Amino acid sequence: MIRKAISPESLGSVLREARKQKGLNQTATGRLVDIDQPTVSKVEQGSGGTQLDTIFRLLAALELEMVIQPRSKTDVKNEGDNW
Template sequence: MTQSQPLIRPATVRSVKELGHVLRDARKAKKLTQADLARRSGLQAHHISSIETGATNPTAPTLFALLAALDLDCIILPRGQSLQGNPPGIEDIF
């Protein structure tokens, strides 16, 4: 990892509000404004604001545009399974 790439921790998302918080945290970790992310993703800044607050349920194409603009991947796993295939530990709960 280079110094220009901030550390963004993997997150479990189970609601629109949680998704918004994760996207906002990722945007801030990269030191981007909503306007910056809007330019990168082809969306409007007010739409990004609505997604980050959980007020809007983004469509799949919108979500993938945001993930691409933030250089993030979406990984789908069965509940309770971590990326390493082990059950979540106590550190994953808090």
């Protein structure tokens, strides 16, 4: 479960993973927060042109939150099965 998002692509992967773990498809996810399926698809594929608002909408739909922190050079791996 990758959680660190260092680019639109990796963020897209994180969102896709989270969505699947919730057993949702793109259509259902989008419907929760008024985003159409093609847009969800593009975000998950890592479109850097995605608008910030769309990201926060998706985070809400997937019950996720964003944390901003200093770059951890060391901490490369994600200690993690905690979700």
